[in-house]
Amino acid sequence: MPPKQDRLLRIGVLGCGPIAQAAHFESCTKARNATLYAICDVADDLRDRMAATHAPARSYADYAAMLADPDLEAVIIATSDAFHVPAARMALAAGKHVLCEKPLATSVEEAESLRGVAGRLVLQVGHMKRYDAGLQAAKAFAETEMDAMVALKAWYCDSTHRYPMTDAVQPLMVTSSQARKPAENPKADLDRYYMLAHGSHLVDTARFFGGEIEAVSARLLNRAGIRTWFVDVTFANGVLGHLDLTVAVRMDWHEGFQIYGENGSILAKTYNPWYYKTSEVDIFHESDGTTRRVLGADGHFYRRQVEGFADTVLTGQRTGGADLEDGIASVRAMVAIAQSARNRGETVRLADVTGPL
Ligand SMILES: NC(=O)c1ccc[n+]([C@@H]2O[C@H](COP(=O)([O-])OP(=O)(O)OC[C@H]3O[C@@H](n4cnc5c(N)ncnc54)[C@H](O)[C@@H]3O)[C@@H](O)[C@H]2O)c1
Numbered sequence: 001m002p003p004k005q006d007r008l009l010r011i012g013v014l015g016c017g018p019i020a021q022a023a024h025f026e027s028c029t030k031a032r033n034a035t036l037y038a039i040c041d042v043a044d045d046l047r048d049r050m051a052a053t054h055a056p057a058r059s060y061a062d063y064a065a066m067l068a069d070p071d072l073e074a075v076i077i078a079t080s081d082a083f084h085v086p087a088a089r090m091a092l093a094a095g096k097h098v099l100c101e102k103p104l105a106t107s108v109e110e111a112e113s114l115r116g117v118a119g120r121l122v123l124q125v126g127h128m129k130r131y132d133a134g135l136q137a138a139k140a141f142a143e144t145e146m147d148a149m150v151a152l153k154a155w156y157c158d159s160t161h162r163y164p165m166t167d168a169v170q171p172l173m174v175t176s177s178q179a180r181k182p183a184e185n186p187k188a189d190l191d192r193y194y195m196l197a198h199g200s201h202l203v204d205t206a207r208f209f210g211g212e213i214e215a216v217s218a219r220l221l222n223r224a225g226i227r228t229w230f231v232d233v234t235f236a237n238g239v240l241g242h243l244d245l246t247v248a249v250r251m252d253w254h255e256g257f258q259i260y261g262e263n264g265s266i267l268a269k270t271y272n273p274w275y276y277k278t279s280e281v282d283i284f285h286e287s288d289g290t291t292r293r294v295l296g297a298d299g300h301f302y303r304r305q306v307e308g309f310a311d312t313v314l315t316g317q318r319t320g321g322a323d324l325e326d327g328i329a330s331v332r333a334m335v336a337i338a339q340s341a342r343n344r345g346e347t348v349r350l351a352d353v354t355g356p357l
Contacts, residue, residue: 133296
């Protein structure tokens, strides 16, 4: 591991659930420029167990009390989607920087309510794939050598075999009956849940490369227990786009994208994130007829995301993380896709959508 820097961003993690246990506690502990200063959860048994394992300096049952700690500098919001915006609002009001898990919000209005709240504080959204070295290499090529982008296809297909895969590599999850859950079960409506949980990653990847999405036309087929959304995307810059969100394919995890450009093409295969394996991204350079692929030995996107966030807070440097406007645009895109799918593929402009997913 790279050595710890002298100046470490003191981060508090809100929520000791699965994503904190699998990603954020370790990421803060390993990050070269951050420290796991505090953890917070209403569930006493869970919080005490996590405090014993990860040894933060402080452990809080009450979020307001954590935010009142003058030594705390930033918060990672690792709670259910429904709590993201209220928790972000409280942290910003207390003067703390925020890295909020994705999706930023579950409605357009909720997401947009954060505009103007952050002031000089950093607010990022946890689209951690932006810190995959393969995607970063593709982005660098797309912005320099490739010139005009013509077409982008991206796919995110969860696998029926994902749990044996993740159980094999993640820590054994600790649960608690005291954990705070939203009033409405997020999995009560699976069309909505899959879009928020998985579609958010797909949309962000599309936007990361293709830029702003202007309109979508989506069809959803739910057959044999498989949901497939096929989405025609109109990017503001005229690039032709197509997205495929499928939950769940009867095969291995299947995620990636391809891009055709004026002076080259990109073909990417992304792994289930819990393998911490950098995407295999083949970049074809038209100039010399060669294909190159970055190894990306460090595939810990979650730790790299924390380091990027901390760099932005500590040095003001922009590291490519998703910001508030990215988070809002992503919510708009998901709402538009859901609306279009309900109306048999009618074209929906993102600027026109309102309401929840
Ligand atoms: N980026 C990724 O790859 C990825 C992967 C999985 C989950 N996620 C996201 O992570 C988020 C959290 O997922 P999870 O499954 O860990 O959630 P969870 O609901 O299982 O756990 C959240 C924990 O936060 C605690 N909590 C909630 N509100 C609190 C409050 N106000 N004060 C104190 N404690 C509070 C709960 O008690 C609970 O223990 C979701 O938004 C999800 O979309 C992201």
